[in-house]
Amino acid sequence: MLGIVGIVPDEKIPLIYGIPVLEEKFLNIEKWKIPVERGTTALIASAIKTLEVLNKPNPFVFLVGDIGKGKGSKELYKFLAENIHKYNFKVLTFHYILPEVDGCLKVILAIEKLLRKPFLIADAGFMYAVKMASYANFFDLFTPDIGELAFLADEKAPHPFYTRGFLLAEEKDVETLIIRAYEHKNASPYLLVKGEKDRIVFNQKVLATVEKPFVPELEAIGGTGDTLTGIVSAFIYARYSPEEACILSAKANRLAGALAYPNPATQISEIINFIPEAIKILIP
Amino acid sequence: MKWINKLFLSKKDKSSERLKSGLLLFENTSEVIKAEKVLQKEGYKVKVVGPPPEVRKGCDLAIEIPIIEITGILNLLKTQGIEPLDFIPFSENEILKPVDLFQVKDFGDYLMVRAANMKITVNKKTLVIVNISGGGCPDVPYLASILLGVSLKNSFSPKELAHTLCGYALHLAFEKAKELLCSE
């Protein structure tokens, strides 16, 4: 099974879990109908679209409502720590959550006790928490943007707010940041660094760079980083090697964007619809 | 604050016209956000900027202040428990220039305004926010869902709802977009 963990920006939604069904622009899970928007729902929907093409089942998701205050996140950390042993995940992707070292450590300790360790992917808030807890090496793949890479590279920063470059890092700094992140053991073995060019990295070495197609409008569209993480989660679950999965995902994410013929007002749900087309072009 | 001795300049320096403003550096961006709020409330004309890349100390945000007001500013911050890391005096003639937090991209019918790591895209005709991108902080999806479809002319501001640095950057982008598109 592929597992996905994250929050949704609606405090009405309690902690819910199960296999969602994607219907048009909504995820149906338990009795809830949740719109697909930038964030974890975009990640889930893009994973589902990818898995459809690869003939694999939908992911199992854990979601909770949290508008950034942390109440839902606390519940989610606790639930995972207490219940992760009941599931048999081959791949687990952690996404938006309030970064909190204590909660994160409890989840990691629970995963350590599993008979078989899943392939672990982290992005956004959970990735910050893993770095803050000094457990980057325990994970297999991080998918940071350049600002987040700056946080990974800053060995002294206990939190993104202390990082030089979290807000202002530039494309030209990437290679240096990659080296520093690994030097201080704050990067997972694989990195998929999102940016104007997507970089696939393994143990400090840049294996590949994907920069085409370049669609300028995509910069304005919220969620294009979330879809990349969703697509790569699905490819790894479908037993593609991490390197191949990262390269294909970066290409598919961009190609889906190009096929959607976007303008800056295009919503991520429209681009997600083109993921299957993009994948069929890349792996006929 | 050892650096405070920099403020006690020689007579020769004091008479120089070069020193008009400077940058207060802080350890973390939460302090910057808090300091900005405190100073603006008391009527100080201060601006949040990115520190020059040559300056290695501190976090990604700094506060530009008029040097003539430094004593009052430091005292006020002290009462709020905020202590800057350092102070960098400069003028327009100095090589060290703060980094502009803002970038603007014109897409014809749409304008994308970037502040630090957050981007807001607005329909230039209707002034409605059509997209928000950037940021992995946990309040971003919520703020994005609130702001999409909102007109810049609306008096609502994301500042009060933001809990994080990304949220603060989004507030900066919103205010900048308003300044560019709504000024009469």
Place this chain on the structure above:
Amino acid sequence: MVEVVDARGLSCPEPVLRTLEAIKALEKGELEIWVDNPTARENVIRAAKSLGWEVAEIKELPDSFKVIIRKS
């Protein structure tokens, strides 16, 4: 005069990317695309259809394929 995209000798997904660029530049009209293998032919057709263009003609030649797409 018909716009021509010569994607012969290019590896996947370049033929599709060149086609997308040409479609974006043209917006409507007629486009002639040359590829040198069946996979590229299928991919170009797929990409064009997904953007609302119709396939007017597919011709197989000794070492290549010619695809004509149209949008009015």
